[in-house]
Amino acid sequence: MKVALFIPCYVDQFYPKAAIATLELLEKFGLEVSYPKNQTCCGQPMANSGFEHLTKGCNNLFVENFSGYDYIVCPSGSCVMHIKDHLHTEENEAAAQDIRNKVYELTEFLVDVLKIEKLEASFPHKVGLHQSCHGQRGLKLSQMTELMAEPFSKPGHLLSMVKGLELVELDRKDECCGFGGTFCVTEEAVSVKMGKDRVLDHERNGAEYITAGDLSCLMHMEGILKRRGSKVKIIHIAEILNHHLS
Amino acid sequence: MKVQDHAQAAAQFIKDEERTDWHDETLWFVRQKRDLAAHGIPEWEQLREWASQIKDHTLSNLSHYLESFEQKAIANGIRVHWAADGEEHNKIVHQIIADHDLKRIVKSKSMLTEECHLNEYLIQKGISVVDTDLGERIVQLRKEAPSHIVLPAIHLKKQDVSDTFHDFLDTEKGNNDPQYLTEAARQHLRDYFIASELAITGVNFAIAETGGFVVCTNEGNADMGAHTANVHIACMGIEKIIPKAEHLGVFLRLLARSATGQPVTTYSSHFHRPREGQEMHLVIVDNGRTRQLGRADFRNSLKCIRCAACFNTCPVYRRSGGHSYHTAVAGPIGSILNPNLDMKANADLPFASTLCGSCSNVCPVKIDIHEQLYKWRQVIVQAGYAPVSKKLGMEGMAAVLSSPALYHFSGKMGRTTLKYAPFLVNNGFNPWYKQRDMPAPPAESFGEWYQKNRS
Numbered sequence: 001m002k003v004a005l006f007i008p009c010y011v012d013q014f015y016p017k018a019a020i021a022t023l024e025l026l027e028k029f030g031l032e033v034s035y036p037k038n039q040t041c042c043g044q045p046m047a048n049s050g051f052e053h054l055t056k057g058c059n060n061l062f063v064e065n066f067s068g069y070d071y072i073v074c075p076s077g078s079c080v081m082h083i084k085d086h087l088h089t090e091e092n093e094a095a096a097q098d099i100r101n102k103v104y105e106l107t108e109f110l111v112d113v114l115k116i117e118k119l120e121a122s123f124p125h126k127v128g129l130h131q132s133c134h135g136q137r138g139l140k141l142s143q144m145t146e147l148m149a150e151p152f153s154k155p156g157h158l159l160s161m162v163k164g165l166e167l168v169e170l171d172r173k174d175e176c177c178g179f180g181g182t183f184c185v186t187e188e189a190v191s192v193k194m195g196k197d198r199v200l201d202h203e204r205n206g207a208e209y210i211t212a213g214d215l216s217c218l219m220h221m222e223g224i225l226k227r228r229g230s231k232v233k234i235i236h237i238a239e240i241l242n243h244h245l246s
Numbered sequence: 247m248k249v250q251d252h253a254q255a256a257a258q259f260i261k262d263e264e265r266t267d268w269h270d271e272t273l274w275f276v277r278q279k280r281d282l283a284a285h286g287i288p289e290w291e292q293l294r295e296w297a298s299q300i301k302d303h304t305l306s307n308l309s310h311y312l313e314s315f316e317q318k319a320i321a322n323g324i325r326v327h328w329a330a331d332g333e334e335h336n337k338i339v340h341q342i343i344a345d346h347d348l349k350r351i352v353k354s355k356s357m358l359t360e361e362c363h364l365n366e367y368l369i370q371k372g373i374s375v376v377d378t379d380l381g382e383r384i385v386q387l388r389k390e391a392p393s394h395i396v397l398p399a400i401h402l403k404k405q406d407v408s409d410t411f412h413d414f415l416d417t418e419k420g421n422n423d424p425q426y427l428t429e430a431a432r433q434h435l436r437d438y439f440i441a442s443e444l445a446i447t448g449v450n451f452a453i454a455e456t457g458g459f460v461v462c463t464n465e466g467n468a469d470m471g472a473h474t475a476n477v478h479i480a481c482m483g484i485e486k487i488i489p490k491a492e493h494l495g496v497f498l499r500l501l502a503r504s505a506t507g508q509p510v511t512t513y514s515s516h517f518h519r520p521r522e523g524q525e526m527h528l529v530i531v532d533n534g535r536t537r538q539l540g541r542a543d544f545r546n547s548l549k550c551i552r553c554a555a556c557f558n559t560c561p562v563y564r565r566s567g568g569h570s571y572h573t574a575v576a577g578p579i580g581s582i583l584n585p586n587l588d589m590k591a592n593a594d595l596p597f598a599s600t601l602c603g604s605c606s607n608v609c610p611v612k613i614d615i616h617e618q619l620y621k622w623r624q625v626i627v628q629a630g631y632a633p634v635s636k637k638l639g640m641e642g643m644a645a646v647l648s649s650p651a652l653y654h655f656s657g658k659m660g661r662t663t664l665k666y667a668p669f670l671v672n673n674g675f676n677p678w679y680k681q682r683d684m685p686a687p688p689a690e691s692f693g694e695w696y697q698k699n700r701s
Contacts, residue, residue, distance in 0.1 A: 009647065012692045013657045014685040019692035023700075035696050038650040046647075048601065050623030050632060051640040057648025137603035145281065146559065146607035148290040172274070176561045180600030185677040186636075187598060189257035192681040193266065193565045194600075223682030 003033045004066050006074035006083075006103065008215070009041040015215050018236035022075040022106055025242040029114055033073075036065035044082035048181045052086065059089050059096070067095045071113065072103040075238050077135020077213050080105040084139075105139055106238055107213055111154040116161075123243045124164030127235075128207030129155060130198065130221070131174040132214035141213065145174050155213055155237055162240060168205045175201075179220035195224045202232060209235045251594040256566030269401065270564040276397075277558040279507025280608065286509075287499070296496050298612035301549035304487055305539065311454040311487045312530070318457025319528060322519040329531045332362030338529050339364060339446065339479055340371055346477055348443040354461070354468035355379040356448025357395050357552055358481050358531060360574040361587075364446075375446065376438045378467040380431050387414045393568025395575055396505045396554040401567050435467070445471035449482035449528075450551070451497060455490050458518035459528070462501060462511040469515050479527045480517065484535050485548040497551060500610035504553040538586045543621045547582045549611040554579075556605035556615055562598055571595060578605040582618040585626065593631035596622035654693065661687040 003026060007019045026033045042062060043055030062083070066072050074080050083103045089096045110116045135141045135155075142153035159165055178184070178194025185191075199221050202210050210225075210232060212218050218234040225232050250258070260266050284290045304311055316326050329335035335358075343351065351368075353359065353375045365375055365386075377386045381398035385391065387410050392398030399407070404422045411417040417430045447468045452459040459480060461468040472478045488497065494514075502508040520526035539545050557563050557577035568576040573584045573592060581595035596619045605615040626632065646652045663670055664687040672679050690698075 007692050009653070009657075013661060014688065016688050016690065016692035016695050020695060023696075035693075035700070037693065037697075037701075040650055040653040041647040043644075043647070046640050046644050048620065048623070049636065049640060050597075050627035051637075051644070052624050053628070054640055054644035057644060061648060061650070133600065133602035133604075137607060144604075144607055146604055148284050148287070176600050176602035176604070178561065178600060180602075182636075183597070183600050187253045187256065187562070188677040188680060189253070189260045190562050190565050190598075191600075193260050193263075194561050195682075197270070197565075219685055220682065222685065223678065226683035227681060 001031055002070045003031045004069040004072045005033050005035045006072050008076045008079045011215050018075055018238050021238040021242040025238055039065045042079045042082045045181055047086055059087055063089050063092055063095050066099050073106055073109045075106045077105045077132050077139050081134040081138035107155045107158055108141055119161040121241050121243050122163035123240045125208045126166045126168050126206050127209045127211050128168045128202035130210055130212040130217055132212050132217045133176050135213045168207045170201050177217045177221055179217050195220050199224050209233050211235050211237050211240055213237050252570050252598040255570035259567040259570055266565055273558045273564045283503040283507040293500055294610055294612055297500055297610055300493050301611050305548055315452055315454040315487055322457045325527045327529045329529055331533045335362045335529055335531045336364050336367040342527055350441045350443040351375045352378050352438050352442040352471040353446040354471055355382055356481055358483050378435055378471055394557055395552050439470045442471055442475045444477040445475035446479045449480050449486050451488050452482055452486045453491050454487055461515045464512045466513045477525045481529045483531050501551055501553050504555040504610040534587050544618055546613055549613055550579050555608040559604045559608045578615045585622050590631055593626045657691055
């Protein structure tokens with residue numbers, strides 16, 4: 001099984017630890033994982049801002065970098081959703097379509113493809129799980145509270161296998177954190193207010209860590225936590241799943 | 247004066263953080279009531295699917311259903327008028343009033359008349375209309391617009407209402423008791439109902455097979471107005487049509503549960519024909535709806551039944567207030583309807599969202615609201631309504647991200663800047679930094695780490 005690792009641009013630049021954890025975790029399951037070196041960005045920042053017409057360069061580059069693998073795995077629901085919904089190229093649409101079918105968010109890959117039932121991980125802490133909207137409502141990684149349907153949670157299922165980890169209950173299980181791409185600066189006041197409210201929910205319910213499948217949400221909440229001098233820390237879910245007591 | 251855009255108005259709203267929290271929690275409570283009510287219906291998701299399909303079918307056969315509705319309505323004795331836009335709608339309503347030379351006019355809630363600015367139009371003609379929905383009456387006295395399509399005065403606290411009633415209805419100053427205030431409004435409005443000569447109402451559903459229409463209220467104010475007045479004018483958009491009366495069994499079950507968590511609105515009033523001696527008029531309005539129907543990506547926004555579930559669930563709406571949307575219909579649905587009415591003036595609205603998708607999933611008629619927000623953004627940028635600074639920024643970003651070499655170089659530069667010259671980034675010109683710290687720059691990127699450790 002040939003797996004390509006797709007690391008979002010801001011994770012590459014600011015959160016390499018989450019990317020390393022993703023790689024190590026996949027390697028633990030005996031997979032042959034490679035990281036195409038010329039990857040940059042999926043193009044979502046432009047597209048969500050109304051500039052999808054400027055993403056041709058990113059799309060061509062993405063197809064060039066990620067063609068020919070069995071699976072493409074990424075520690076971000078948001079970037080995966082963008083690729084699934086919007087990756088097209090005039091030059092090679094068949095290859096783009098192939099990629100759209102093979103790209104997976106990390107937790108859905110672990111649960112749906114590898115069908116993981118056991119993990120050698122321990123993380124003896126109280127953890128709040130932030131449901132990133134694009135992963136949850138876009139990729140259906142967890143059931144959303146809006147629908148009258150059976151609950152399930154792929155990230156929650158994986159976290160339940162981690163020794164010592166205690167998931168805290170939140171007052172609002174799946175409200176958006178307010179990051180929203182360029183929304184975080186163009187609508188700065190609302191974005192920060194939403195982030196503050198999310199962070200307070202985790203604090204109020206005793207979380208030591210906030211985890212999520214998307215570092216964009218976590219980066220936004222980390223910025224607010226640090227500014228407030230909070231003791232609560234953020235951690236990407238891959239780092240928890242790859243964590244063991246040494 | 248230029249209207250503030252959503253971001254500016256929202257920032258203003260949030261300055262009063264305590265009130266923002268109250269607004270957020272009040273509307274979240276309504277969302278939770280909706281969840282509870284929906285959970286009580288095992289076939290909820292099936293109902294949504296039926297509602298969506300009935301509306302899709304109706305929109306695809308709209309002219310047919312409108313014509314059969316008109317025929318039946320006329321046969322029932324209703325006088326039917328067609329208005330191409332808001333201006334024509336207002337003229338028709340004014341003409342009916344002028345023909346009868348009537349002065350005592352009451353109006354129950356109708357978002358269409360808000361959209362057409364009927365009250366302002368009639369005031370210019372020297373005619374004043376009394377809004378009889380409690381929330382609407384409160385904002386009317388304050389000379390404000392409704393901030394929510396179901397809960398028009400939800401931006402106000404009871405002390406605000408008390409102050410307003412003290413000023414206009416002579417209630418005791420500082421008496422914030424809701425019972426007392428409601429009783430004062432009831433007495434005040436009763437006088438208008440008894441004396442009303444002409445009643446204007448909206449329409450929730452117009453039934454093609456019967457030529458009748460249904461108006462839903464919780465206060466019974468549509469009935470009280472229409473039952474005493476000798477002239478009843480009902481105003482509806484062309485999208486209010488449903489094919490059959492039996493379809494009400496789907497829509498009435500969804501509407502109130504989605505709106506407020508009630509099993510059904512307190513009054514669902516069915517009007518079929520004028521009573522003896524009464525005149526009943528129906529004004530059917532297009533006002534941009536056929537244009538929207540012609541936009542493949544946006545046509546299904548016309549399925550909306552105005553329940554406002556998308557308002558109540560929207561984390562942005564709850565924290566920015568309805569007035570920040572500067573339009574008659576605010577919230578997520580307003581943000582996909584209003585660019586059709588005036589793309590330039592409403593170019594900010596599709597961007598007032600994180601695209602979290604909650605709206606599309608509470609919507610009882612399954613409008614893909616967040617996907618339409620994304621699509622409107624593309625249309626608005628293509629039409630040239632994006633700020634120049636944003637356009638330049640996006641072009642620069644696209645150039646960097648399309649080139650691995652430029653990307654690696656800029657990434658390193660960025661991290662180096664954050665490490666050695668953070669003051670270049672951590673200042674008042676960076677909207678991220680205003681209330682948030684920047685991430686701590688790592689020594690190396692993942693790409694650099696990978697180069698050393700895996701290849």
